[in-house]
Amino acid sequence: MSSDVRFTDFKSDKQPTWCPGCGDFGTMNGMMKALAETGNDPDNTFIVAGIGCSGKIGTYMHSYALHGVHGRALPVGIGVKMANPDLEVMVSGGDGDGYSIGAGHFIHAVRRNVDMSYVVMDNRIYGLTKGQASPTSREDFETSTSPDGPNQPPVNPKALALASGATFIAQSFSSNAQRHAEIVQKAVEHDGFGFVNVYSPCVTFNDVDTYDYFRDAIVDLDETDHDPADRDQAKDKILESEKEYMGVLYQDEDSVPFEEREGVEGSMAEIPDGAPEGAMDLVREFY
Ligand SMILES: Cc1ncc(C[n+]2csc(CCOP(=O)(O)OP(=O)(O)O)c2C)c(N)n1
Numbered sequence: 001m002s003s004d005v006r007f008t009d010f011k012s013d014k015q016p017t018w019c020p021g022c023g024d025f026g027t028m029n030g031m032m033k034a035l036a037e038t039g040n041d042p043d044n045t046f047i048v049a050g051i052g053c054s055g056k057i058g059t060y061m062h063s064y065a066l067h068g069v070h071g072r073a074l075p076v077g078i079g080v081k082m083a084n085p086d087l088e089v090m091v092s093g094g095d096g097d098g099y100s101i102g103a104g105h106f107i108h109a110v111r112r113n114v115d116m117s118y119v120v121m122d123n124r125i126y127g128l129t130k131g132q133a134s135p136t137s138r139e140d141f142e143t144s145t146s147p148d149g150p151n152q153p154p155v156n157p158k159a160l161a162l163a164s165g166a167t168f169i170a171q172s173f174s175s176n177a178q179r180h181a182e183i184v185q186k187a188v189e190h191d192g193f194g195f196v197n198v199y200s201p202c203v204t205f206n207d208v209d210t211y212d213y214f215r216d217a218i219v220d221l222d223e224t225d226h227d228p229a230d231r232d233q234a235k236d237k238i239l240e241s242e243k244e245y246m247g248v249l250y251q252d253e254d255s256v257p258f259e260e261r262e263g264v265e266g267s268m269a270e271i272p273d274g275a276p277e278g279a280m281d282l283v284r285e286f287y
């Protein structure tokens with residue numbers, strides 16, 4: 001079977017509880033399609049999710065999955081990959097999860113460049129906790145807990161990734177189904193840490209960063225002469241704050257994943273010296 005249906009869980013107790021119209025539906029569909037198109041199956045795929053509306057994804061997709069603690073999905077994902085390098089590991093969560101409480105882990109996961117993907121459902125708000133400003137909220141975005149707006153500039157996650165030595169940076173939009181799936185597929189296929197920030201609108205708590213806003217604002221990089229191999233071009237586009245680009249912004253085609261580097265190769269799943277007897281067996285059994 002070559003369709004994303006393999007990753008769909010039809011059990012009635014696993015039906016998504018996202019609000020009707022939530023961008024996370026489209027983001028998840030694209031992730032399933034990308035995994036299927038790259039030849040993966042539920043039994044070799046491990047989703048590590050954060051905490052948030054976005055973090056529910058691990059419950060809805062048919063694959064191995066677990067929740068990290070809020071902001072801690074990335075180190076858990078790296079641990080899963082270390083325990084079993086044959087797994088396709090995809091980490092997913094929200095902008096709050098990844099760029100606020102999890103920002104430190106984001107930087108270090110990017111620079112470590114383990115061969116996995118990270119899909120962030122960026123709705124520029126905290127959805128699950130009912131609409132507080134997130135690190136990617138606009139400076140003047142009024143919420144119940146910041147009635148005059150957060151009064152601080154939003155984090156630019158793509159710039160953070162580039163500055164941290166990222167080898168793959170992409171921007172996607174959940175509503176553009178085919179293009180979104182293609183972009184996530186490229187992240188999965190990338191040799192190293194494939195980072196995709198996905199505009200995934202929250203229709204309940206964010207009335208500014210809406211589907212209409214993104215549809216009007218987004219420029220598809222495939223319709224420009226952008227060369228993702230050119231880091232300077234990527235930097236210029238990433239820092240252009242008034243533009244919303246979609247596509248692969250940067251890809252280092254010579255990227256060598258952490259686990260294939262000299263001195264590391266072959267050692268990822270080895271039992272470290274001094275580890276308690278049976279520790280790694282337990283980890284492998286669990287994952
Ligand atoms: C350690 C910890 N701190 C705070 C929370 C409360 N909390 C749960 S989800 C969340 C933010 C959710 O926002 P985001 O990550 O952007 O995901 P979304 O719900 O928008 O998909 C917060 C603050 C928590 N669960 N754990």
Ligand code: SF4
Binds near residue numbers: 021024053128201
């Ligand atoms: S609150 Fe927002 S992010 Fe959460 S499910 Fe509803 S629309 Fe989606």
